[in-house]
Amino acid sequence: MRNLPIDLDYLQSTLLELLNTPSPTGMTDGVVQRVCHHLDALGVEYELTRRGAIRANLPGQVHTPDRAIAAHLDTLGAMVKGLKANGRLEVAPVGTWPARSAEGARVTLYGDEGTPRFRGTLLPLKASGHVFGREVDTQESVWQKLELRLDEAVHNQQDLEALGIRCGDMLAVDPAPEFMDNGYWVSRFLDDKAGVAAVLAAVKAVVDHRLTLPMDCHLLFTISEETGAGASHILHGDVAELVAVDNGTLAPGQNTSEFGATIAMQDSTGPFDWYLTRSLTGLCEHYGVEHSRDLFRYYRSDAASALEAGNDIRTALVCFALDASHGYERTHRDSVAAVAKLLMLYMQSGPLFKRDRHAIGPLEDFAEPSGDPSRDPLEE
Structure with missing residues (x-):
């Protein structure tokens, strides 16, 4: 096994x-095509499902059992729910995110043809302190109290209809990325595009060094994790x-590593x-990858949907650090790079147990509590 460098410029x-490719759940074709272009450049074969999820294939010496690494391409977004008499638009969230995180967001409205049509801002119903006084601070922060103000000369429902705006039009929120010299990366939708970038950077390290993997590894880029x-x-x-x-969430009471990878235990x-x-965690310890372990109470991932x-299958969750998840998020370059390095090492490791090639087997070949005594997962 080789501890390869991660190309930080590529990452x-x-x-x-x-981040600059809009991809709210339900409107992911553009980002799917961009990831496919990256896979083409890396020489990695892939196939797409009917709706556009990507399954790429890194061949190994053993074809069964095989493993998979999953990251999601879809992000949070919103949708037009109704045309209002005041010329504003009622909106509903796509995915689970708090209304207070959407207040003030700049958005693009897409029509049925899938091209951007109009710009606007998500605002609370009582947005001006000069008009509503302290009520701007006391109104409930829920999606029913938000509306979209279009940057168009629209003053009633008829004006909106004349523009061809309809219920169900998609809204993509501006990510507003800022990459700082000290390594902090701030943007909406780092969840999970930082994860996707880490996967691609890990693949690039393996491909650039022409490594032969011990077992097949499938790269899964899903398109509906947020829903x-x-x-x-x-x-x-x-x-x-x-x-x-x-x-992985950075918050009081959490144990996520701000500058390393985090392995979720639950x-x-x-x-x-x-x-x-x-x-x-053994790979991290053996190869010096900064890491921590954490538990998440209000969280689920692609692993849960696969089991459900x-x-x-055996499942695990590897996390990059994220502050203010589903808001205006922040991570650090070192954390995303640590995730990429761990994934690169994991791709080079052998199967956990030989018996996993069979879905059903006898007690005699079932794993002992201490693991398979005949094999050290780190010994290659």
Whole structure:
């Protein structure tokens, strides 16, 4: 196993490109095409589902069991719910995010043809202190109290209809990225485009050094994680291990590493696989990857949707640090790079247990509590 360097320039430029490609759930074709172009440039074969989720393939010496790494391309967004008599638009969220995080966001409205048509701002109903006084601070912060102000000469419902605006038109929120010289990256939708960039950077390291992997590794780029479906429909039947890549929350009471990778031990759906999580922490310890372990109470990922779809697989969650998740988010370059390095090492590791090539087997070949005594996951 080789501890390869991660191309930080590629990591940053890829992330910026992804952030500047709008992709709210339900409108992900553009970002899918960009990721496919990156895979083409890396010489990685891939295939797409009917709706556009990507399954790329890094061949290994063993074809079964195989493993998968998943990251999601879709982001939060909004949709036109109704045309109002005052010329504003009623909106509804796409994905789960608080209305207070949407207040003041600049957005682009897309019509049925999928091209940007109008610009505007999401505002609370009582947006001006000069008019409403202290009520601007006391009004409830919910999506029913938000409206979209278009930057067009529209003053009533008829004006909106004349522009061809309809219920169901999609809204993409500006990411407003800022990459600072001290390594902090600030933007909306780092969840999960920083994870996608980390996966691609890990693949680039493996491809650039022409490594032969010990087992097949599938790269899954899902398009509906923010609304719950995620990796439920994209797995090969012989995948035994799935590592989801997503954000780890920086907040009081959490143990996420601000400058390293975080291995989640449990989320809202329950514990992750004992052996897979400890294999990942073992890789970090053996190869000096800064890391921590954490638990998340109000969180689920592509791993949960894969299990709920009926897949009998080992799952784990690897996280980059994220402050103010589902808001105006912040991470650090070192954390995303640490995730990329861990994924690069994981791709080079062998299967956890030989018995995982079979979905069903006898007690005699079942894993012991201490792991398979005949194999050291770190010994290559």
